[in-house]
Amino acid sequence: MKKSLKNIVLCMAVSASVLVSGNTIKNTNYIHAEENNNLISEGGHINVEGQGARLSEDGKSVIYSYIIAFQRMHSSDHGQTVSDVTIRFAPIPNAKIKLTLIGTRDENGKPVKANLQLNELKMDDYSLDDPEDADLPTAEEVAAGKKGYYISGYNYDVKYITSLEVFHNVNGSQAVKLEISVPLEQAKNIKYLPIDARMVWKSSQENGVQGYESGSQSLEEYHNHVLDLPSEKxxxxxxxxxxYGGIGEPTLVTEEYVKNGHLIKSVAxxxxYITPNNGDWTNIPEDTNIKEDTFFHYAKIFTLRANRAVTYYVSEKEDMADQDVSALYLGKVDVDYVIQGTNTKIKETYNDTKETPIYGENGKLIKYNAAENENERPAKITYDGKEYEYVGVSATSAPESGNLKEGTTNVVFEYKLVEKTPEPQPEPRKPEDPKPEPQKPVEKEQNGQLPKTGIANSSALLSVATVLTGAMGIVISSKKRK
Structure with missing residues (x-):
């Protein structure tokens, strides 16, 4: 049987106590939380914290993810322990499971991060040489190359529920990461995928696989710790x-159970009771708002206070169980093209991003860009025989680029009618004045003779007549003198 150095020291310290006159002398090497209190809380026992469902690297599947932190109940005499973790969720066809140890402890109890993928062992698989090999490895064992295992279908009907079981033998909180990969089209029908994690076996041993075969008692014999409820079917x-309620049928998980992507009450x-999330696997919170009449109070049920000689490390405010969901948020981007200042579409809606998980494989929001090229944001669009040109993004539009969000992101581009510049027209011709008749050029005299035009020249004839008249007058006058 494995015992850590810390457990051995505690056991020796308790054994050093002696009874004097019926009173217990408290050994100063052993520190109790308060006087005469043999119950010490190291925090809660189970915390399931769902991570946002994300798109797989190849874009074909959705990965639902969870961090499961757990811390065993143990005792100073090593005679009583609750150190198993049973994880259950709906049986989903074509789903693939990956379980990884992400947090363990070293020999001094210090928390150490890890990244060790655990191997599956079927319920009837006896390949382990030593049952203790089923215990999750310590930090030193991880460093030395020891493998880690989980057991599937352990004591449960795989027809109605999927169950995984891990066992550990280390004090202090540890953690595993569960990833359930579901084909994309199939996952679109599962917005919230819940899982349940709880401790089931009360045992007198601290290591190895616990169950009825090892003489352990099932805590699910108690009505307020069992997962499934009576059924009439x-x-x-x-x-x-x-x-199994919503654990067995995820479609039963509605918005009334969820707030900000996490469960606020049990779906089974x-x-x-739902353990508050704190994002820290090294420190598990206790339950809140518990009711004594329904709360699974381990210390009270098994009357741990009655055995003052033994110190029990157990929470009285945590029911050793928890549930949460991995929430799938789908988003898409549509682009509309409208006339500026109106809702009149001039081009059919363009789907820029098909419906997809808003978180990518790296766990971050997927980015979109609806204006990458001319096809997505054309400079001009012809509509009803008229040409429209791009103006800008509508005041009511989502940004043309950004992070995906749940639902439809609607980008609206506005366009205005192109005002055509009129072609230049020729100036109208003014009415012209009637053209004068062309004048015939006057022919010059040739050899002192008048030109032979066939038309008498009145001026020339007048001159000749004048000369002849004058000459005749002179002749007449000369005769008279004689």
């Missing part, structure tokens, strides 16, 4: 069908 053989047995 029967299978074809007349056997009752277990009722209402006696299971």
């Amino acid at each position: 029967e299978d074809e053989d007349g056997n009752p069908i277990p009722n 047995n209402p006696s299971t």
Whole structure:
């Protein structure tokens, strides 16, 4: 049987106490939380913290992810322990499971980060040489190359529920990361995928696989710690069908159970209290708003206070169980093209980003850009025989680029009618004045003779007549003198 150095020291310290006159002398090497209190809380026992569902690297699947932190209940005499973790969720066809140890402890109890993928062992697999090999490895064992395992289908009907079991033998909180990969189109019908994690086996041993075969007692014998509730449904053989509520049927998980992507109340047995999330696997919170009549109070049920000689490291405010969801948020981007200042579409809606998980494989929001090229944001669009040109993004539009969000992101581009410049027209011709008749050029005299035009020249004839008249007058006058 494995015992850590810390456990051995504690056991020796308790053994050093002696009874004097019926009173216990407290050994100063052993520190209790308060006087005469043999119950010490190291924090809660189970915390499931769902991570946002994300798109796989190849874009074909959705990965639902969870961090499961757990811390065993143990005792100073090593005679009582609760150190298993049973993880259950709906059986999903075509789903692939990956379980990774992400946090462990070293030999001094110090928390150490890890990244060790655990190997699956079937319930009837006896390949382990030593049952202790089923315990999750310590930090030193991880460094030395030891493998880690989980057991599937452990004591549960795989037809109605999927169950995984891990066992550990280290004090202090540890953590595993569960990833459930579901084909994309199938996952679109599962917005919230819940899981349940709880401790099931009360044992007198601290290591190895616990169960009825090892003489352990199932804590699910108690009505307020069992996962499934009574069912009126029967299978074809007349056997009752277990009722796992929303854990067995994710479609039953509605918005009334969820706030900010996490469960606010159980989706199965209402006696299971939800542990507050703190994002820190090294420090598990205790439950809040518990009710004594429904709360699974381990210390009270098993009357731990009655055995003052033994110190129990157990929380009285945590029911050793928790549930949460991994939430799938889908988003898409549509682009509309409208006339400026109106809702009149001049081009059919363009789908820029198909419906997809808003978180990428790196866990960060996926980015979109609806204006990458001319096809997405054309400079001009012809509509109803008219040409429109791009103006800008509408005042009511989502940004043309940014992070995806749940639902439809609507980008609206506005366009205005192109005002055509009129072609230049020729100036109208003014009415012209009637053109004068062309004048015939006057012919010059040739050899002292008048030109032979066939038309008498009145001026020339007048001159000749004048000359002849004058000459005749002179002749007449000369005769008279004689």
